[in-house]
Amino acid sequence: MSGTYLGMPAFPEAAAVSTQNAQLRANLSHATRTIRDKRAAAVAELTDWPELRQSGREIKDHTLRHLDRYLLQLEEAVTAAGGTVHWAADAEEANRIVADLVKATGEREVVKVKSMATQEIGLNEALAAEGITAYETDLAELIVQLADDRPSHILVPAIHRNRTEIRDIFADRMATWGRPAPEDLTDSPAHLAEAARLHLREKFLRAKVAVSGANFMIADTGTLVVVESEGNGRMCLTLPETLISVVGIEKVLPTWNDLEVFLQLLPRSSTAERMNPYTSLWTGTTAGDGPRHFHLVLLDNGRTDTLADEVGRQALRCIRCSACLNVCPVYERAGGHAYGSVYPGPIGAILTPQLRGTASEVDASLPYASTLCGACYDACPVAIDIPEVLVHLRERVAEQGTGHRAERAALRAATWLLDHPAAYTAATRAAVGTRRLHPRRLPLPGPAKAWSDTRDLPAMPEQTFRDWWKKNRGEGKTAR
Amino acid sequence: MRVALFVTCVNDALYPDTGRAVVTLLERLGVEVDFPAAQTCCGQPQFNTGYRAQAERLARRTADAFAGYDYVVTPSGSCAAMVRDQYPGLGCAGLGDLPDRVYELTEFLVDVLGVTDVGACYPHTVTYHPSCHGLRMLGLGDRPLRLLRAVRGLELVELPGAQECCGFGGTFAVKNPAVSAAMGADKVRNALSSGAEVLCGADNSCLMHLGGTLRRQDAPLRTVHLAEILASTEPEAAAHPQPDAHADPNGAAA
Numbered sequence: 180m181s182g183t184y185l186g187m188p189a190f191p192e193a194a195a196v197s198t199q200n201a202q203l204r205a206n207l208s209h210a211t212r213t214i215r216d217k218r219a220a221a222v223a224e225l226t227d228w229p230e231l232r233q234s235g236r237e238i239k240d241h242t243l244r245h246l247d248r249y250l251l252q253l254e255e256a257v258t259a260a261g262g263t264v265h266w267a268a269d270a271e272e273a274n275r276i277v278a279d280l281v282k283a284t285g286e287r288e289v290v291k292v293k294s295m296a297t298q299e300i301g302l303n304e305a306l307a308a309e310g311i312t313a314y315e316t317d318l319a320e321l322i323v324q325l326a327d328d329r330p331s332h333i334l335v336p337a338i339h340r341n342r343t344e345i346r347d348i349f350a351d352r353m354a355t356w357g358r359p360a361p362e363d364l365t366d367s368p369a370h371l372a373e374a375a376r377l378h379l380r381e382k383f384l385r386a387k388v389a390v391s392g393a394n395f396m397i398a399d400t401g402t403l404v405v406v407e408s409e410g411n412g413r414m415c416l417t418l419p420e421t422l423i424s425v426v427g428i429e430k431v432l433p434t435w436n437d438l439e440v441f442l443q444l445l446p447r448s449s450t451a452e453r454m455n456p457y458t459s460l461w462t463g464t465t466a467g468d469g470p471r472h473f474h475l476v477l478l479d480n481g482r483t484d485t486l487a488d489e490v491g492r493q494a495l496r497c498i499r500c501s502a503c504l505n506v507c508p509v510y511e512r513a514g515g516h517a518y519g520s521v522y523p524g525p526i527g528a529i530l531t532p533q534l535r536g537t538a539s540e541v542d543a544s545l546p547y548a549s550t551l552c553g554a555c556y557d558a559c560p561v562a563i564d565i566p567e568v569l570v571h572l573r574e575r576v577a578e579q580g581t582g583h584r585a586e587r588a589a590l591r592a593a594t595w596l597l598d599h600p601a602a603y604t605a606a607t608r609a610a611v612g613t614r615r616l617h618p619r620r621l622p623l624p625g626p627a628k629a630w631s632d633t634r635d636l637p638a639m640p641e642q643t644f645r646d647w648w649k650k651n652r653g654e655g656k657t658a659r
Numbered sequence: 660m661r662v663a664l665f666v667t668c669v670n671d672a673l674y675p676d677t678g679r680a681v682v683t684l685l686e687r688l689g690v691e692v693d694f695p696a697a698q699t700c701c702g703q704p705q706f707n708t709g710y711r712a713q714a715e716r717l718a719r720r721t722a723d724a725f726a727g728y729d730y731v732v733t734p735s736g737s738c739a740a741m742v743r744d745q746y747p748g749l750g751c752a753g754l755g756d757l758p759d760r761v762y763e764l765t766e767f768l769v770d771v772l773g774v775t776d777v778g779a780c781y782p783h784t785v786t787y788h789p790s791c792h793g794l795r796m797l798g799l800g801d802r803p804l805r806l807l808r809a810v811r812g813l814e815l816v817e818l819p820g821a822q823e824c825c826g827f828g829g830t831f832a833v834k835n836p837a838v839s840a841a842m843g844a845d846k847v848r849n850a851l852s853s854g855a856e857v858l859c860g861a862d863n864s865c866l867m868h869l870g871g872t873l874r875r876q877d878a879p880l881r882t883v884h885l886a887e888i889l890a891s892t893e894p895e896a897a898a899h900p901q902p903d904a905h906a907d908p909n910g911a912a913a
């Protein structure tokens with residue numbers, strides 16, 4: 180895990196701060212709403228979307244069930260095609276493998292294709308510690324890197340920034356990382372894109388080593404696939420002499436035919452496009468074309484543990500489209516940083532506590548970072564039942580008991596009461612009987628106080644329903 | 660047809676008017692309703708917070724309480740969804756076929772009784788908030804809107820962003836108060852912009868959260884459960900809404 184995320188406050192505190200940031204909320208709300216509407220339209224164009232979604236789910240489930248077999252097949256095919264496969268059990272091992280590979284080339288810098296896996300393991304920081312500079316080449320990642328910020332969205336890491344902020348970041352920071360921004364830089368998208376293009380081109384032409392992730396890997400041919408919009412990925416994948424790809428083991432697909440399904444599901448769900456602008460596929464090395472050396476680092480880092488959980492394993496179907504983030508009302512208000520994880524939003528709330536475990540405060544708070552409204556499940560192109568996994572992980576957190584002692588006692592007491600109707604009736608009757616004493620707002624601290632900070636408590640009625648029924652209709656009949 | 664009312668714990672203790680409205684409404688439609696006194700709570704708060712064993716206990720209690728009834732009707736989409744969608748997954752013995760016999764009120768009216776015009780009169784401008792569980796888990800679709808459109812005197816206006824969660828989410832409102840309040844504030848802003856006098860819903864938990872937000876803001880909009888609108892008939896009573904709507908969170912009485 181990247182050091183940047185350590186020491187993050189738990190979700191509720193972090194979210195309480197970000198909901199106060201009006202600019203952040205405006206940026207996020209505008210961006211997620213725009214893409215949400217576009218995505219709905221792109222999905223509605225396909226009459227067979229439900230079937231595609233079902234296929235995506237089934238292919239992933241099948242592959243995960245036989246993951247060992249497909250990974251070995253992949254290793255064999257990659258090796259046969261001239262690549263080298265490395266297995267990394269955790270972040271540390273993966274970082275060491277990559278750093279050693281870069282050092283072996285004698286280079287001190289690498290260009291990077293946007294990749295969640297390398298963020299997950301904190302590769303840039305690990306390389307920096309070895310004296311190697313990693314340059315992000317995706318526009319949004321570049322913005323985040325220049326600003327010394329953290330990504331806040333899977334697909335649009337700088338979603339929390341608006342154009343004016345980006346202009347300022349470019350003007351202030353580009354010079355320290357390479358070619359400076361033009362003097363007269365404005366915040367027009369064309370101007371900003373041109374500045375980034377000039378800045379990045381120097382990096383592409385100079386770099387001898389590239390690091391990428393992959394959206395998919397095809398077991399029977401050893402082919403890797405990167406789906407992107409800007410073309411920076413293609414530059415990185417084709418120009419350097421050495422290509423190192425760090426990919427989570429769950430990204431494998433059995434055959435080319437399976438890819439067809441995902442090349443429909445992914446762009447429509449993520450960028451609301453019928454087809455993404457660039458789809459790059461590479462298989463090992465080819466004489467006279469592309470990188471001379473190709474290394475694939477297969478990353479576990481908590482994935483086999485996740486696979487062992489019958490309910491939670493569906494999170495490994497994720498294709499990182501970010502549709503669940505864009506429809507999530509909690510993400511929209513809290514922003515990506517509040518999740519304290521490279522995977523924010525609904526998928527982050529179920530994937531991160533599985534990859535990292537629920538021992539830390541932030542990881543234990545993530546399964547509760549949802550109202551269980553179900554919008555994420557509806558949007559997910561591989562039908563991950565995110566609410567189901569959230570509730571499942573809440574069970575795990577509740578069992579481990581950290582920080583929830585008072586809650587457990589309260590719920591136990593409430594359940595006992597609810598399981599004993601006579602006592603329950605007496606308790607509700609007592610509450611109703613003292614209705615005049617119940618305030619609209621609570622003066623005392625505690626969880627209920629947080630509720631009553633912004634809302635009035637409901638007034639107590641004069642009589643419970645069951646007392647009304649008893650008085651007016653008599654004892655309930657028994658149907659048995 | 661043996662029909663039981665599953666009033667739910669929230670309605671029993673805080674919103675008895677909603678339960679009375681369901682009784683009034685169903686009896687007006689010729690249905691004989693019973694209220695099995697052994698019922699309490701469906702166990703959803705326990706289940707959703709991660710206390711499965713406790714949820715199972717309440718699920719068994721609920722199944723016992725409603726054994727033998729042909730239909731169990733509840734004015735809460737969220738509790739209906741708990742029984743129908745989550746009970747089977749609990750996998751504990753003794754739940755019988757309760758999930759198949761549970762109906763959310765609008766489903767029971769439209770699908771079982773086959774009525775959309777329930778003979779109600781409610782001369783107010785109303786906007787409808789579809790709660791997430793009713794909308795997504797139960798798939799209530801336009802049933803509530805069809806029922807509302809058939810109410811005499813009622814003008815139904817659109818709620819912007821209707822399908823977005825109001826931010827209640829049971830214990831979410833307590834565990835993540837800042838986000839919950841921000842979501843509630845946005846929902847309330849949309850409801851106010853609709854120009855309605857009444858914000859109607861089919862789940863009192865959402866309405867409690869939104870009503871509490873509205874009252875805190877002294878906003879000129881009151882929350883009313885759908886059942887209470889459908890139970891309203893007296894045009895003279897409805898024509899004179901209570902002078903101080905804030906004093907009564909339950910809005911128009913049945």
Ligand code: SF4
Pocket residue numbers: 448496497498499500501502503504526555558559560561562563
């Ligand atoms: S969980 Fe589903 S919707 Fe969310 S990023 Fe993954 S594939 Fe996309």
